[in-house]
Amino acid sequence: MLTNPKIDIKFPPKFRCIFQPARYKVFYGGRGSGKSHSVARYLVVRALQGPVRILCAREFQNSIQDSVHKLISDLIKGLGLSAQFEIQRSTIRCKPTGAEMMFAGIAQNIESIKSMEGIDIVWVEEAERVSNLSWDVLPPTIRKPGSEIILTFNPRFVTDPTYMRFIASCPPNTIREKVNYTENPYFPDVLKQEMEFTKSIDLQKYRHVWEGETRSFSDACIFGAKVVVEEFTVPDPRSIVFRYGADWGFAKDPTALVRCYVDEGDLFISHEAYGYGLDLKDIPALFRTIPGASRAKIWADCSRPETISFLTMPENGHFNIEGAPKWSGSVEDGIEFIRSFKRIVIHPRCKNLQYEATAYRYKVDAVTEEILPIPVDEHNHGFDALRYALNPLITRGCTIYDKEVLA
Numbered sequence: 001m002l003t004n005p006k007i008d009i010k011f012p013p014k015f016r017c018i019f020q021p022a023r024y025k026v027f028y029g030g031r032g033s034g035k036s037h038s039v040a041r042y043l044v045v046r047a048l049q050g051p052v053r054i055l056c057a058r059e060f061q062n063s064i065q066d067s068v069h070k071l072i073s074d075l076i077k078g079l080g081l082s083a084q085f086e087i088q089r090s091t092i093r094c095k096p097t098g099a100e101m102m103f104a105g106i107a108q109n110i111e112s113i114k115s116m117e118g119i120d121i122v123w124v125e126e127a128e129r130v131s132n133l134s135w136d137v138l139p140p141t142i143r144k145p146g147s148e149i150i151l152t153f154n155p156r157f158v159t160d161p162t163y164m165r166f167i168a169s170c171p172p173n174t175i176r177e178k179v180n181y182t183e184n185p186y187f188p189d190v191l192k193q194e195m196e197f198t199k200s201i202d203l204q205k206y207r208h209v210w211e212g213e214t215r216s217f218s219d220a221c222i223f224g225a226k227v228v229v230e231e232f233t234v235p236d237p238r239s240i241v242f243r244y245g246a247d248w249g250f251a252k253d254p255t256a257l258v259r260c261y262v263d264e265g266d267l268f269i270s271h272e273a274y275g276y277g278l279d280l281k282d283i284p285a286l287f288r289t290i291p292g293a294s295r296a297k298i299w300a301d302c303s304r305p306e307t308i309s310f311l312t313m314p315e316n317g318h319f320n321i322e323g324a325p326k327w328s329g330s331v332e333d334g335i336e337f338i339r340s341f342k343r344i345v346i347h348p349r350c351k352n353l354q355y356e357a358t359a360y361r362y363k364v365d366a367v368t369e370e371i372l373p374i375p376v377d378e379h380n381h382g383f384d385a386l387r388y389a390l391n392p393l394i395t396r397g398c399t400i401y402d403k404e405v406l407a
Helices: 013-019 035-049 069-078 107-114 132-141 161-168 189-201 203-211 280-287 305-312 330-339 351-359 381-389
Strands: 024-028 053-058 085-087 091-094 100-105 121-124 148-153 174-178 227-229 243-247 255-263 266-275 297-301 320-324 343-346 362-364 371-375
Touching (some): 013 035, 013 174, 024 035, 024 161, 035 069, 035 121, 035 148, 069 085, 069 091, 100 107, 107 132, 132 161, 189 203, 227 351, 243 381, 255 280, 255 381, 266 280, 266 351, 266 381, 297 381, 305 320, 330 371, 330 381, 351 381
Parallel strands (some): 024 148, 024 174, 053 121, 121 148, 243 297, 266 343
Antiparallel strands (some): 091 100, 255 266, 362 371
């Protein structure tokens, strides 16, 4: 509890660390933990203490109604502090100290945020939505000595930029607390009923929504729970067909080669080879790390005919490589074909494909969270190679016509 002669503001125990000095103050977890209300209380206290400039930000703010303006305004009124603050349409000002609270969407206002001077505190609400571009811009902009950046968010995916920057890793001078409803002494009964109902019908959803666990396989994940990572013994080569596919690297993207086969309706991926920043002369050695690649037919991305030509030359390995045909919708047809298998079994040695299986996903509308039927063109190099490997089995409209697949 924080007191002064005029106010008495309570904080859940997990949030008392917010008064400690730190560059980043990160509060994440499930619903009902009191994150937003506690940070709003903190900002009101700081405004009463001195002439701070506070920016309340989120990734997208189309209008003031999308911001935490109402939350803070209602808090001020509820605490009986209306006489201390001037609540304007788009700002809030503390009369005794001159402290000011501003509200902005980061994505739409990057240039204006860059020009802001003298910001003491930034509160990034719903920080799980913040993009890499916004994170690249915001922290360097907040450069006043002693300034702080506060994050509140409910985790979504392990690959989200905010999760990667602040949970998977952690910047120096950071206070970080995971808080859930179990640590909120003011958790309301109406939310408790919702929580218990969700827990009773969908335990996975409960853990994500109420306990702040990330989704390892979300609805947006392209291959989702189809993927299994397990050891397996490759059958006798005389009884199966090994298929090889290659995707060419460019700039920071890797060159990837995969070997797969189909057996009893399952797709098995036995080997992968990834190389970053390779010169043409380095590719043959990379490909030779995959058993049988020197002799087998390799289907590859047809957009690099010069690379294919180089690798087919006798002095460069004499690889049997052909460009896989493309057509309008070929990516989508390939994805649907791969999804048609009962399971996609990845050998544990294939670390890059394991990562891509969780990271390759459909585009999600940043505002509505609607999943769009548009594959995001990243974290897909191994799976692009897999599509090329399966090229002989795929036709337009994703019709399965190969007897091997139907077995």
